[in-house]
Amino acid sequence: MTAEYKVNGAVAVITLNNPPVNGLGHATRSAIVDGMKKALNDDAVKAVVITGAGKAFSGGADIKEFNSPKAMAEPTLHTVINVIENSTKPVVAAIHSVAMGGGLELALGCHYRVAAPGAQIALPEVKLGILPGAGGTQRLPRVLGLEMGLNMIVSGNPVPSEKLAKTALFNEMAEGDLMEAALAFANKVADVRPLPKVRDIKIDYPNYEGFLQFSRNTVKAMSGPFPAPLKCVEAVAAAVTMKFDDGIKFERELFVDLVQTTESKALRHAFFGERAASKVPDVPDDTPTRAIKSAAVIGAGTMGGGIAMNFANAGIPVKILEMKQEALEKGLGVIRKNYENTMKKGKLTPEKFEQRVGLITGTLSYEEIAQADIVIEAVFEDIGVKEQVFKKLDEVMKQGAILASNTSTLDVNKIAAFTKRPQDVIGLHFFSPANVMKLLEIVRGEKTGKDVLATALQLSKKIKKTGVVSGVCDGFIGNRMIEQYSRQAGFLLEEGCTPEQVDKAIEKFGFAMGPFRMGDLAGNDIGWYIRKRRYIEKPEVTYSKTADLLCEMGRFGQKTGAGWYDYKPGDRKAYPSQVVNDMIVKHSADLGIERRKISDQEIVERLVFALVNEGAYILEEGIAMRASDIDMVYLTGYGFPLFRGGPMFYADTVGLQNVVMSMEKYAKGRHGDAWKPAPLLAKLAAEGKTFN
Structure with missing residues (x-):
């Protein structure tokens, strides 16, 4: 059932019932219209209340219907709102929990609105690269005023209902039971005429031209490559300058234009990609999980401390184990300082500060972490060190505890084999700084239990x-791909680029940080250590020696005050280094390479298409379940530009045939062997298909 119809005395009640958030799918829209017809045809009914079952009034459009014919099938949301607005009997929206997007637009079409405190009110469409398309930009400014209405539409952020209590959005705030209040209100207004319509409210704002121009300038400066925020301003401007019906028409035109933009498609791809990432075909939603009420972390370094903060932030007590008191105290001190900095910025209350710091304790004894529900190892990236730790964990941890490794490249199956309980072992690869970065690569070993994966x-x-979720391979999804990106960055140096030119080109493309600034931030010695292992394990894979030469000079990055760039004390700004540029030019000469001028387009294509090709191999091998999973890794962990949707989505928008043609061109240059298209990429390109 998608909407239930009941009569309570002289009031008909239409209850949206489309879990989990009462999305306004086609069946629900049809049921609302049917309910309205029944109410209008029943002489005993004097008023109508519309509300939502469960945990929401309505979260808006039904995302399951996005990009399908059902999304635009009659009755559309516009039609539903017209039926409600033109009803000859008063319609009251009883709002609780969530009224967002189309759900809020539906409520704005009602004659009256009664709200429960704590309901989240929003028009979040801008976050999907579009704007409210069912009258939201025309009606919300009429009830909230121009300034507040515009701010909510342009930001897309939710506002608690009580903060809007004194506006014309709500006619009444329910003190106790919402339905009782809504029914009482409906009975009170049953005979009041004329019926108030939001569309009839005139926006009164002195010097609105000045305010709108100021808004355009501000939004343009802040919205970067995304067109939707500025279009939102134009739509709201229409609410002031046009007749209501013309404003609705103008809003619709802008909506249709935005839906077609690559930026909106990229944002919608990311939206769906994030939801799809948590779905594993052989691990259904009802798979039993293990309770995680306490955690332990091995290692109090930067990574271990950051991981511990994630648990404390979620209210889970966590113990950090170190081998030496000095290292433990230093690690706990850094955590405290991080929280203090957050508190100074006003993002953490003193109470929350004390609570979080109090949830993190230290120990030098394995026995003291034995009862933790999960333990995450964050020690040095060396299989021998991991072996010692996991053998000890196997010995001391309680049965049923999850044993996780924060390894970024090592074989999780091998790590699991160091224990007698491989079903309890999983990879949880956090990204630095672990308390900030959104990505968590969950590495599923051959023997990882389904309940362990579901719990993770x-x-x-x-x-x-x-x-x-990633399968087991060297580097998993993210680092396996970034290696090919880094290899190309190194080859570009040998052929004619400087680190600054490469970084500037890819940052202009939209990356948060180029490969050389990223190396300096992470520590160039980490890549050096991995390459030394590669030289033994994969002697056939070639690398530029520039990065090794840099490390031999002791230039490990920001932590040593010198890397690909020079750094000044207390200053994180990267200054081009003459010493490094001279080293690169000499190295080219030693190799007998005549340096050439390289375009930004070539830099971007070689870096990004190297990611795409490796991503295709990863998909083909089943290491990633879907192309959107790879995109989520890059959007949330590697600074890939959100407006381009991730490497695989970007390749789809460029056209896979064009990607392959570019690769064939680069295969004629130095290190041409790196440009053999992955079989899956070649096949999809030949068939005119896409990854997503």
Whole structure:
């Protein structure tokens, strides 16, 4: 059932019932219209109340119907709102929990609105690269006023109902039971005429031209490559300057234009990709999970401390284990300082500060972490060190505890084999800084239990991470791909680029940080250590020696005050280094390479298409379940530009045939062997298909 119809005395009640958030899918829209017809045809009914069952009034459009014919099938949301607005009997929206997007637009079409405190009110469409398309930009400013209405539409952020209590959005705030209040209100207004319509309210704002121009300038400066925020301003401007019906028509035109933009498609792709990432075909939603009420972390370094903060932020007590008191105290001190900085910025109350710091304790004894529900190892990236830790954990941890490794490249199956309980072992690869970065790569070993995987996915949501499942391979999804990107960056240096030119080109494309600034931030010695292992394990894979030469100079990045760039004390700004540029030019000469001028387009294509090709291999091997999972890894963990939707989505928008043609061109240059298209990429390109 999608909407229930009942009569309570002289009031008909239409209850939306389309879990989980009463999305306004086609069946629900039809049921609302049917309910309205019944109410209008029943002489005993004097008024109508519309509300939502369960945990929402309505969360808006039904996302399951996005991009399908049902989304636009009659009755559309516009039609539903017209039926309600033109009703000859008063219609009251009884709002609780959530009224967002189309749900709020539906409520704005009602004659009256009664709300419960704590309901989240929003028009979040801008976050999907579109704008409210069922009258939201025309009606919300009429009830909230121009300034508040515009701010809510342009930001898309939810506002608690009590903060809007004194506006014309709500006629009454329910003190006790919402339905009792809504029924009483409906009976009170049953015979009041004329029926008030939001569309009839005139927006009165002195010097609105000045305010709108100021808004355009501000939004343009802040919205970057995304067109939707500025279009939102134009739509709201129409609410002031046009007749209502013309404003509705103008809103619709802008909506249709935005839906077609690559930026909106990229944002919608990310929206669906995040939800799809938590779905594992052989691990259904009802798979039993293990309770995580306490946690332990091995290692109090930067990574261990950051991981511990995630648990404390979620209210889960966590113990950090270190081998030496000095290292433990230093790690706990850094955590405290991080929280103090957050508190100074006003993002944390003193009470929350004390609570979170209090949830993190330290120990030097394995015995003291034995009862934790989950333990995450965050020690040095060396298989020998991991072996010692996991053998000890196997010995001391209680039965049923989850044993997780924060390894970024090592074989999780091998790590699991160090224990007698491989079903309890999983990879949980956090990204630095672990308390900030959104990505959590969840590495499923051959013997990882389904309940352990389901628990890890559930936990990722609890600690506010985007969990993406990866199979076991060297580097998993993210680092395996970034290696090919880094290889190309190195080859570009040998052929004619400087680190600054490469970084500037990819940052202009939209990356948060180029490969060389990223290396300096993470520490160039980490990549050096991995390459030394690669030289032994994969001697056939070639790398530029520039990064090794840099490390031999002791230039490990920001932590040593010198890397690909020079750094000044207390200043994180990267300054081009003459010493490094001279080293690169000399290295080219030693190799007998004549340096050439390289375009920004070539830099971007070689870096991004190297990611795409490796991503295609990862998909084909089943390491990633779907192309959107790869995109989520890159959007949430590697600074790939959101408006481009991730590497695989970007390749789809460029056209896979064009990607392959570019690769064939680069295959004629140096290191041409790196440009052999993955079989899946070649096949999809030949068939004119896409990854997503």
